[in-house]
Amino acid sequence: MTRLLAILAAIAATxxxxxxxxxxxxxxxxxxxxxxxxxxxVADVSIRxxxxxxxxxxxxxxxxxxxxxxxxxxxxxAAAAAPADGYTxxxxxxxxxxxxxxxxxxxxxxxxxxxxFQALARLNADPSMLVINASLPWKTLKDFVEDVKKKPGxxxxxxxxxxxxxxxxxEQLLHGADIKMRHLPTTGGGPAxxxxxxGHAAGWASPPALASPHLAAGKMRxxxxxxxxxxxxxxxxxxxxxxxxxxxxxxxxxxxxPKATPAETINVLRRAVGAAVKDPEYIxxxxxxxxxxxxxxxxxxxxFWDKDAARLAEVVKKIGxxxxx
Numbered sequence: 001m002t003r004l005l006a007i008l009a010a011i012a013a014t015x016x017x018x019x020x021x022x023x024x025x026x027x028x029x030x031x032x033x034x035x036x037x038x039x040x041x042v043a044d045v046s047i048r049x050x051x052x053x054x055x056x057x058x059x060x061x062x063x064x065x066x067x068x069x070x071x072x073x074x075x076x077x078a079a080a081a082a083p084a085d086g087y088t089x090x091x092x093x094x095x096x097x098x099x100x101x102x103x104x105x106x107x108x109x110x111x112x113x114x115x116x117f118q119a120l121a122r123l124n125a126d127p128s129m130l131v132i133n134a135s136l137p138w139k140t141l142k143d144f145v146e147d148v149k150k151k152p153g154x155x156x157x158x159x160x161x162x163x164x165x166x167x168x169x170x171e172q173l174l175h176g177a178d179i180k181m182r183h184l185p186t187t188g189g190g191p192a193x194x195x196x197x198x199g200h201a202a203g204w205a206s207p208p209a210l211a212s213p214h215l216a217a218g219k220m221r222x223x224x225x226x227x228x229x230x231x232x233x234x235x236x237x238x239x240x241x242x243x244x245x246x247x248x249x250x251x252x253x254x255x256x257x258p259k260a261t262p263a264e265t266i267n268v269l270r271r272a273v274g275a276a277v278k279d280p281e282y283i284x285x286x287x288x289x290x291x292x293x294x295x296x297x298x299x300x301x302x303x304f305w306d307k308d309a310a311r312l313a314e315v316v317k318k319i320g321x322x323x324x325x
Contacts, residue, residue: 026265030061032088033255036075036095038068040190041160042207046123046253047091049286053279057272068187071161073099073111080112084260086269089120091255093165097309101316102163117256119305120266121273122296124286125252127227128169129237131211131220132203133196141224141243144203145177152180158192158201161185162322166192168312169205169226169249171319176245183322196220207251208234209291226250233290252294252308254301270298 035043044066051062067075072095082088090096096114103110130141138144148155159167162185174181184201186192189210195201197219208231214220215234222237226249230239240247255273257266276282277295286293296304 026086026268027058027060029087030063031058031086032063032065034075034079034082034088034090035064035066036068036072036079036090036092037066037160037188038190039066039188040193040210041188042126042165042210042251043091043093043253044188044190045209045289045291047255049289049291050123050273050276050282053276053282054272056279057275058268070111071095071099071164071167071185077111079256080116080258082258084258084262086257086261086265089255089257089269090117091123091253093251093253094168094308094312095161095163095165096256097305097312098163098168098316101313105316105321114309116259118259118261118266119298119302120255120257120269121277121298122252122254122294122301122304123273123277124291125250125294126207126209126291127225127231128166128205128249128251129208129211129225129231129234130170130173130203130223131196131206131215132223133199133201134219134221135199136202136221138223139221141238144223145179148179148181149177153182156182156184156201158184158186158195158204160188160192163316165189165251166205166207167322168315168319169247171322172226172247172249172315173205173224173245175319176247205249207291209289212290250308254296254305266298 033047035047037043047064055062067078076092076096079090100110100113132138157170159170184195186195192204193210196203211220215222222234224243225231225237225239226247227239228241274297277293
């Protein structure tokens with residue numbers, strides 16, 4: 001009930017009347033981007049790195065609105081219910097695909113559906129990386145698995161929320177390695193990182209960009225990268241494939257608009273994002289956070305999103321029901 005009330009309140013705060021003037025000369029007022037997570041996470045970093053470049057293209061202010069809660073469901077539901085006028089868009093992660101699947105798994109009425117959105121652009125895509133507090137003794141994934149297996153349920157991992165973007169890869173690893181850990185869900189990537197740094201959790205499946213400064217400072221240690229290859233930025237961290245694990249998970253960030261947004265408005269946004277990703281300032285900002293640009297325009301991104309959502313739906317079924325404790 002608390003989750004539903006929070007989501008309804010977020011929707012009510014988002015919905016505003018659409019005047020006739022607003023539909024003309026888009027955009028003639030600030031554009032709000034809802035980030036369904038707290039500051040410091042992948043979605044938040046992704047939109048903030050492109051914010052100034054996008055403002056120059058649209059010649060309007062971009063207002064970033066962090067609406068955290070329920071692993072992103074609160075903010076996504078608010079964006080789904082926003083007027084389809086282009087003035088409220090969403091910066092989301094793969095959890096936009098998994099949250100409706102999880103609702104269906106538990107027999108709940110979905111708080112939003114994928115069909116309520118249309119893809120605008122994919123900004124980046126990175127595999128997850130298992131990072132741990134550097135004070136822990138594990139130097140390799142083998143050390144980690146062997147120790148955790150000896151003490152089932154003793155160690156804690158954290159995530160950005162139940163069935164959130166970083167919960168999935170950890171559940172994949174736990175199932176693949178046949179080990180058990182306790183789960184400490186948070187409200188986003190920033191809080192999850194802080195949980196590991198503060199010693200409240202042993203580790204988490206972090207996007208490389210969030211872990212990078214802490215790896216460089218020696219406060220965290222990377223043990224494995226989900227996927228088939230090592231990352232160029234972290235050549236000492238082995239891939240799951242080379243360690244004998246079939247772990248595939250990419251954390252991407254993309255922009256979405258309500259489904260009924262007019263085509264001409266969508267095209268304005270698409271052109272703006274397409275130009276912004278070529279801005280030298282944006283390119284430099286992405287290099288600074290060590291995140292490769294993986295831009296896709298709307299048609300290509302929509303096709304990618306559909307396929308990725310189908311794959312993740314199968315992962316939801318494989319993981320099954322995970323009750324929040």
